[in-house]
Amino acid sequence: MTRWEYVTVPLLIHATKAILDQWGADGWELVQVVPGPGDGLVAYLKRPKES
Template structure:
């Protein structure tokens, strides 16, 4: 069975691409971007846990 780990991070205005590229370069796959409770954007990522 595949196991996953997850992380969330805020997306700062005018830095979205850099933040997404940084997490992607570490093997994190973007799952979703939503508006957070305080109005900013929050990105949800997942990556497979090595067996």
């Protein structure tokens, strides 16, 4: 059974792609983006936990 770890990341509108590309390069998969505080967004990411 796969075990997952999760992280929430605030996204800056003008740098969304760069932020997601960096997390993706570290093995994180985007699950969802939701409205955050103010005009911001929050990304929820997951990746398999290392054994």
